[in-house]
Amino acid sequence: MSLFQPEPRGSRNRRQDDDPREPGREWPPREQPGFEPEPGFGPPGGDPAGGGPYGGAPYGGGPYGGAPAGQRQAPPAADPYEHTRPIYQHPDELPPGPYPARGLPVRRGPARPELPPGRPELPPAAGQLPSRADPPGQAYPPQPPYQAQANPAATHPADHGGPPALPPRRYAAPQVPAAHLFEPAPARPRPDDSRLPARRDDAFADGSSRQFSVPARARRSRESTTRIALIYPELLGTYGDGGNAIVLAQRLRWRGMAAEVVSVPAGEPVPASCDIYLLGGGEDEPQTLAAEGLLRNNAITRAVDSGAAVLAVCAGYQVIGATFPAGGKIYDGLGLIGVETRRSFDPPEAPLPPRVVGDIVLDPDPSLRLPTVLGYENHGGRTRPLPEARGVPFGKVRLGLGNGIQDGTDGMVHGTVLGTYLHGPLLAQNPAVADLLLSWVHGELPPLPGPPEVDALRAARLRALEIA
Numbered sequence: 012m013s014l015f016q017p018e019p020r021g022s023r024n025r026r027q028d029d030d031p032r033e034p035g036r037e038w039p040p041r042e043q044p045g046f047e048p049e050p051g052f053g054p055p056g057g058d059p060a061g062g063g064p065y066g067g068a069p070y071g072g073g074p075y076g077g078a079p080a081g082q083r084q085a086p087p088a089a090d091p092y093e094h095t096r097p098i099y100q101h102p103d104e105l106p107p108g109p110y111p112a113r114g115l116p117v118r119r120g121p122a123r124p125e126l127p128p129g130r131p132e133l134p135p136a137a138g139q140l141p142s143r144a145d146p147p148g149q150a151y152p153p154q155p156p157y158q159a160q161a162n163p164a165a166t167h168p169a170d171h172g173g174p175p176a177l178p179p180r181r182y183a184a185p186q187v188p189a190a191h192l193f194e195p196a197p198a199r200p201r202p203d204d205s206r207l208p209a210r211r212d213d214a215f216a217d218g219s220s221r222q223f224s225v226p227a228r229a230r231r232s233r234e235s236t237t238r239i240a241l242i243y244p245e246l247l248g249t250y251g252d253g254g255n256a257i258v259l260a261q262r263l264r265w266r267g268m269a270a271e272v273v274s275v276p277a278g279e280p281v282p283a284s285c286d287i288y289l290l291g292g293g294e295d296e297p298q299t300l301a302a303e304g305l306l307r308n309n310a311i312t313r314a315v316d317s318g319a320a321v322l323a324v325c326a327g328y329q330v331i332g333a334t335f336p337a338g339g340k341i342y343d344g345l346g347l348i349g350v351e352t353r354r355s356f357d358p359p360e361a362p363l364p365p366r367v368v369g370d371i372v373l374d375p376d377p378s379l380r381l382p383t384v385l386g387y388e389n390h391g392g393r394t395r396p397l398p399e400a401r402g403v404p405f406g407k408v409r410l411g412l413g414n415g416i417q418d419g420t421d422g423m424v425h426g427t428v429l430g431t432y433l434h435g436p437l438l439a440q441n442p443a444v445a446d447l448l449l450s451w452v453h454g455e456l457p458p459l460p461g462p463p464e465v466d467a468l469r470a471a472r473l474r475a476l477e478i479a
């Protein structure tokens with residue numbers, strides 16, 4: 012049958028047959044006698060290491076109950092969604108507060124003048140490239156005409172002039188042949204201090220080694236528009252992590268501050284002038300394309316050097332580290348934080364499930380002064396600090412896997428850079444983490460509790476996970 016022929020009425024594949032909204036249809040459905048889930052594609056709670064196209068039950072082990080793959084699912088409770096009710100309140104019924112637009116006045120930045128039509132011109136040998144997001148009026152050197160191409164990496168302007176010289180990476184890829192990664196690791200000499208990355212602590216108010224106090228030179232005044240760069244959403248946007256940009260912008264606006272989300276499509280140069288850079292999760296191959304694009308102008312590293320903050324989730328976390336695996340090879344990351352990622356490390360870290368999918372809960376590092384952090388994870392990579400790494404883990408894993416190494420941690424925080432395995436989107440479920448990032452850019456901000464829907468969601472999730 013041709014793919015394009017209409018399906019016959021009553022076909023098993025017709026989605027309408029399963030539409031719970033069909034009149035007279037019971038929802039949630041009763042247990043169906045004889046129902047056996049397919050192995051590897053089982054009901055919630057299935058084996059996270061199991062088969063399935065994504066390495067296991069995609070909704071496995073969560074707060075929504077469910078039986079292990081291969082076992083019959085328990086009959087649903089009378090109303091399994093009871094505990095989520097409060098978060099679906101109609102906006103008109105919400106308690107008054109500075110949350111919706113009708114609360115605090117929204118202050119917008121000055122209108123941006125129209126850019127001249129067409130793309131800016133670039134030099135034949137491009138070094139530090141201007142970006143379409145940089146202020147207009149800048150003199151753009153000549154550039155060949157823009158040509159859309161299928162391969163996003165190939166459209167990068169640096170392709171027209173050869174790769175620019177890169178600044179030195181903080182954490183270089185260790186010179187270990189890939190085959191060694193699955194054998195006992197050779198003892199690695201600790202580099203002498205002169206080779207260590209520059210101390211970042213001197214950016215902080217009291218010059219102490221507390222890395223998480225407010226930076227002395229908060230990069231932005233409260234009056235200027237905070238620019239939030241969403242990096243390569245087509246490549247690093249598989250898991251809804253773009254929501255982190257919305258949360259950051261909204262929490263600024265609720266405080267009467269102006270915010271702008273600058274979406275940087277793959278193939279475009281990354282502006283170095285943003286205040287916060289967000290990198291989300293992605294599949295292995297898009298992840299390699301993202302790393303390639305980011306290494307071309309290293310704008311994020313330059314921005315971090317002048318005080319910008321970075322939140323990198325999962326694939327993004329792996330990409331800002333020293334190295335990561337994809338398709339049987341090891342790729343260079345940005346070296347912004349001192350971690351390396353592999354499919355597995357030597358014992359005692361291995362063996363571990365090939366992929367971890369499910370809820371994750373962290374007790375954040377005490378220096379961050381954050382409440383419990385909630386999210387979900389879906390990754391095959393395992394991440395560990397390099398011997399010379401500075402910074403602290405984002406948190407201790409209370410539920411889930413995180414970095415997947417023996418110390419039971421997730422993520423890494425160093426200066427104004429936060430890498431973690433937590434999707435969610437992270438900031439939607441953990442507004443305190445959003446405010447931590449904002450404080451790195453703006454200094455201490457007025458407290459902003461809630462919103463109440465998020466408090467209700469957090470409470471419901473913690474109850475469902477039997478943590479609260």
Ligand SMILES: NC(=O)CC[C@H](N)C(=O)O
Pocket residue numbers: 250291292293294295298324325326327389390391392393
């Ligand atoms: N969720 C993700 O971003 C996945 C990251 C990476 N491709 C891994 O599987 O480890």
